[in-house]
Amino acid sequence: MRLLALLIVLLWSSSSYATTFITLCYEDKNIPPFFLGSGFEVPSHRPGATIEILRGLESKVKNVRFNFVRKPWRRCLNDIQKNKVDAVVASYRSERASFLNFPKNAQGDVDESLAISMLGTCLVGQQGLGQDVANNNYPISLAVPRGYAVLHALHQDLYRVIQTDSQDDAYQLVLKGLVDGALGLCQVYNEQVSGFPYSDVLEPIFPPIDISYGYLALSKAFLLQSPDVAQTLWQELGVMPLHEYYLDYVNNPVNHKIPRY
Template structure:
């Protein structure tokens, strides 16, 4: 009888474990966006997947009942699938209009930047032979410059306040290539990973120069679909708390190290 009760206990415990296992379906772009995402296409690289992906993998590994599945597709589709609860989470900067898509970490109904997964400055870049300048408020040295920018990226909002002609591209790499080929006057690039971190190395194209100060400093947040958040409220809070406590700078710094980039070539 005791043996039978023991078997029933083990069986019920195993059912409980299965019932409490949760898979997080995370969507991110199928284009390479160093240092955040490396590799192209639908597959996540088994090694060196990118700083953001590595941080997320390490955070999720701290929660035994949680597993992580990646889906890579165009960024606009990730946004749309989050809105329609086809994926559970994305990482995105905050915009008021994006609150219709998913749930951000908040305190007292205000966005909580202490639980961001990344903090980054985005800068204009120009060719070294041009004389365009940026003082943090306005551009000078050229009238109505043309800038290349990946479609769907939130920095477009800041650019609308400046006299710029925007050319939308399919990726950040394409935008920089257009700048190098003198088909546009400016592009945007990551230029710092936190307010306390040093400025990042220049673009892979030696003749492209960062223009400081950053156009904008933004935070990247783990954003949950409304359906996932409502069904897994406590788990979502736990993930945000662990992200807030995680020191991401060493991982980002490693990916941005010139020696690392040389090994990837």
């Protein structure tokens, strides 16, 4: 009996300290300050603010380890819908709720206080775009990467959207004068920034046209299997100084094109 009791204690102890591995899929394009680098490789140094936050989360939530994989964004969404990966970082949209789990408050609404980011997006363009906006010279032609949630915040009667394969492609169209503007990071929580490429020649138009919240969104299968881990991860994100990570990448660009502000 003593041997049986010892085995039960050992099994319980080992299960209590078992590591939960979370496969998180994120975009294979360079999208500073969130993700740096392109392709399938996850940079070991300065991988992007979002990845650094998740690595910091590992140190706060014991026995949790993230495995990062990079794919085109639509493939990430397809894989998590099929429970091939456990997590993505995504904004909330009602159509995503059928296959993604977001942190919720007591009322059952998505809890913005547990977001992994709160960032403002502005129109970004060459000199003169601000005057066009002030004078209501619409429609304005915008280059925007495919699949970005901010597209849903744009009024179709005000903007003529040209979708591109990447953020840099969008900025190249602006620089060549082929479109009026693009979209860029202009606010990190309550701080105004110029957190977008080519800010030495392009300028943001305030106020932001969209304030977006990004969430650590989990698959249906993961939440079913590890509900306590999910809640712990979300709660820890709610108390981390997340804005410091993003501001660090805006203030201290290394091998990418985000300037100081």
